[in-house]
Amino acid sequence: MKFGFRHADKFVGLFILVAVVFLGSALVVTSINRRWFARDYEYFTRFTSANGLSVGMPLELRGFEIGKIKSYTLNADNKVDVTIVIYDTYIDKATEGSVIELAVSPIGLGGGLNFYPGTVSDRILDEFSYIPSNKSAEGKALLMSDKVDKPDGEDAIAAIMDNINPILLGVDNMINSLTGIGNQVESALAGNQATPLGGMLVNLEATTAELNTLLPAIDAILLEVAKMSRSLSLLMVELEDPTGLVPTLLDPSGSLETMLNDDNEMYGYITSILGEIQTNLENLSSMTNDLKGITPELNMVLDETTGAIQEGKKVLEGLSNNPLLRGGISEEASADYQHATLRDEEF
Amino acid sequence: MIESVGRWFREKLTGFSYAFNFFLFLLKETAHFPWNKRVGFKVLIMQIYFTGVEALSVIALISLGIGAVIIIQGIAILPMFGQGNLMYTILIMVITRELGPLLTAFIITARSGSAITTELGNMVISHEIEAYLSIGIHPVSYLGVPRLYGVILAMLFLNIYFNLFGLLGSYLVASFLHDIPFTDYLMNLVLALTPADIISTFLKSIIFGFIIAVVSIYYGFNVNRAVTEVPQNTIKSIGMSITLCIIADAILVVVTRL
Numbered sequence: 001m002k003f004g005f006r007h008a009d010k011f012v013g014l015f016i017l018v019a020v021v022f023l024g025s026a027l028v029v030t031s032i033n034r035r036w037f038a039r040d041y042e043y044f045t046r047f048t049s050a051n052g053l054s055v056g057m058p059l060e061l062r063g064f065e066i067g068k069i070k071s072y073t074l075n076a077d078n079k080v081d082v083t084i085v086i087y088d089t090y091i092d093k094a095t096e097g098s099v100i101e102l103a104v105s106p107i108g109l110g111g112g113l114n115f116y117p118g119t120v121s122d123r124i125l126d127e128f129s130y131i132p133s134n135k136s137a138e139g140k141a142l143l144m145s146d147k148v149d150k151p152d153g154e155d156a157i158a159a160i161m162d163n164i165n166p167i168l169l170g171v172d173n174m175i176n177s178l179t180g181i182g183n184q185v186e187s188a189l190a191g192n193q194a195t196p197l198g199g200m201l202v203n204l205e206a207t208t209a210e211l212n213t214l215l216p217a218i219d220a221i222l223l224e225v226a227k228m229s230r231s232l233s234l235l236m237v238e239l240e241d242p243t244g245l246v247p248t249l250l251d252p253s254g255s256l257e258t259m260l261n262d263d264n265e266m267y268g269y270i271t272s273i274l275g276e277i278q279t280n281l282e283n284l285s286s287m288t289n290d291l292k293g294i295t296p297e298l299n300m301v302l303d304e305t306t307g308a309i310q311e312g313k314k315v316l317e318g319l320s321n322n323p324l325l326r327g328g329i330s331e332e333a334s335a336d337y338q339h340a341t342l343r344d345e346e347f
Numbered sequence: 348m349i350e351s352v353g354r355w356f357r358e359k360l361t362g363f364s365y366a367f368n369f370f371l372f373l374l375k376e377t378a379h380f381p382w383n384k385r386v387g388f389k390v391l392i393m394q395i396y397f398t399g400v401e402a403l404s405v406i407a408l409i410s411l412g413i414g415a416v417i418i419i420q421g422i423a424i425l426p427m428f429g430q431g432n433l434m435y436t437i438l439i440m441v442i443t444r445e446l447g448p449l450l451t452a453f454i455i456t457a458r459s460g461s462a463i464t465t466e467l468g469n470m471v472i473s474h475e476i477e478a479y480l481s482i483g484i485h486p487v488s489y490l491g492v493p494r495l496y497g498v499i500l501a502m503l504f505l506n507i508y509f510n511l512f513g514l515l516g517s518y519l520v521a522s523f524l525h526d527i528p529f530t531d532y533l534m535n536l537v538l539a540l541t542p543a544d545i546i547s548t549f550l551k552s553i554i555f556g557f558i559i560a561v562v563s564i565y566y567g568f569n570v571n572r573a574v575t576e577v578p579q580n581t582i583k584s585i586g587m588s589i590t591l592c593i594i595a596d597a598i599l600v601v602v603t604r605l
């Protein structure tokens with residue numbers, strides 16, 4: 001029989017047991033967290049407005065949640081009746097003469113419901129009894145008579161400031177950081193730091209000094225440039241002047257007029273020069289043609305001359321290498337050039 | 348034409364009447380089961396074993412995977428919108444309220460629902476049902492009711508295990524990627540868990556288990572004489588179970604959210 005089948009009862013028992021334990025644990029933890037089985041004591045208070053109130057809003061005593069708002073309604077006198085519950089663990093705080101304060105930010109920064117225990121007696125308030133708010137006449141009287149355990153400075157604004165404090169702390173830290181940076185820059189500018197910033201400032205000083213030495217030379221160059229600019233300006237003025245250079249050249253009694261009215265003497269002279277140049281060019285052209293015609297012969301003559309020179313070179317080498325004189329003629333493989341021109345080769 | 352429509356309607360009406368009467372009879376026998384001291388208890392244990400214990404590994408794997416995916420995606424995306432704490436609400440919503448009961452129902456349908464239909468169908472064909480009747484044991488009381496209880500209970504416990512592995516097992520996966528203290532994780536889960544979630548998930552488990560069991564038993568006994576009817580009825584039972592579970596889920600979601 002299969003192992004599982006034989007012990008099916010045990011497996012099923014374990015299967016159910018673990019599931020039940022997990023379920024039970026989850027229920028217990030949830031019930032504790034949600035106060036399913038805890039005793040809550042109900043009281044009521046009254047406010048002039050429901051602004052800032054919400055069901056489930058925590059009732060706090062010195063930052064500890066001791067209860068919450070259960071419900072609130074508008075009564076016949078246009079006042080807001082608020083039902084609150086106080087947890088059993090804090091019920092001893094709900095003594096006679098206690099006051100409830102609603103702190104609401106006028107600029108929408110939230111609010112809170114604060115509980116101030118009475119100090120007149122230790123008698124715990126009866127359930128469903130009335131706890132005055134700080135806006136009511138009873139509440140004001142209790143607060144004025146100093147019979148309420150209200151820490152110094154803890155009021156509506158203080159409650160709101162509790163919410164704003166983390167933000168202010170952040171701003172404070174930021175300002176501190178900025179101050180630190182400012183001090184560092186100031187110290188670096190004073191040359192008291194060996195940090196990168198100080199080094200940069202030292203380098204900047206050296207660069208400025210070098211720049212100061214260069215400035216006279218730059219001034220001289222600039223003076224030259226100014227002179228050039230002035231000359232250019234004068235030239236431009238001359239060109240723009242209607243009595244300037246160009247009219248002088250074009251004047252009827254000027255140089256051009258003289259050159260143009262010389263009875264074609266200059267023209268004839270130039271024509272003769274051009275004729276001579278043409279004659280020379282024609283001669284050059286005929287010479288070029290002749291040279292073109294005798295180019296193959298010239299090539300052959302040059303080849304033969306080259307061969308004769310090589311032979312002469314050999315003779316001279318033989319003479320220089322003669323055993324009687326030096327060491328004889330060195331042997332050499334013949335490498336005759338077989339083609340007269342490059343076109344005679346077959347590729 | 349009219350005759351065929353009339354015949355079709357009469358057959359459907361007869362079939363529905365049979366199913367309804369079968370359902371009523373099964374309910375009656377189910378109500379009597381706790382006081383029945385016969386051997387049905389052993390059948391119940393074996394049914395829980397087959398349906399619950401043997402499916403535990405599959406359920407654990409699936410729930411672990413889904414829980415891990417939700418928590419990894421949640422940690423990656425939700426803090427970008429300043430809604431990091433919503434991750435726990437989403438975990439509860441998806442695992443406890445929705446996917447837990449529904450996926451468990453699908454797995455039980457595929458594994459055990461089909462097995463019940465096939466087993467009962469084969470017993471009908473091999474005349475074992477007639478043998479039970481001949482010795483005075485009603486097959487629905489002896490074979491059907493323990494299976495009904497077994498499937499419902501297995502479904503309920505498997506759903507708890509689905510939550511166990513899905514919620515706690517996913518923490519193990521997430522802790523490899525992010526440094527989340529276990530107490531914080533557990534406390535946030537508990538804060539996100541409401542009584543409505545617990546009631547909803549149990550209600551769904553019981554209803555889905557009941558649907559799967561009734562449908563599977565009905566289609567099992569619905570086999571007449573041919574062997575070929577067994578797979579046909581098995582397919583019908585799986586399809587019908589899944590369809591009814593989804594419809595029931597939709598109705599329950601609407602009812603619990605009203």
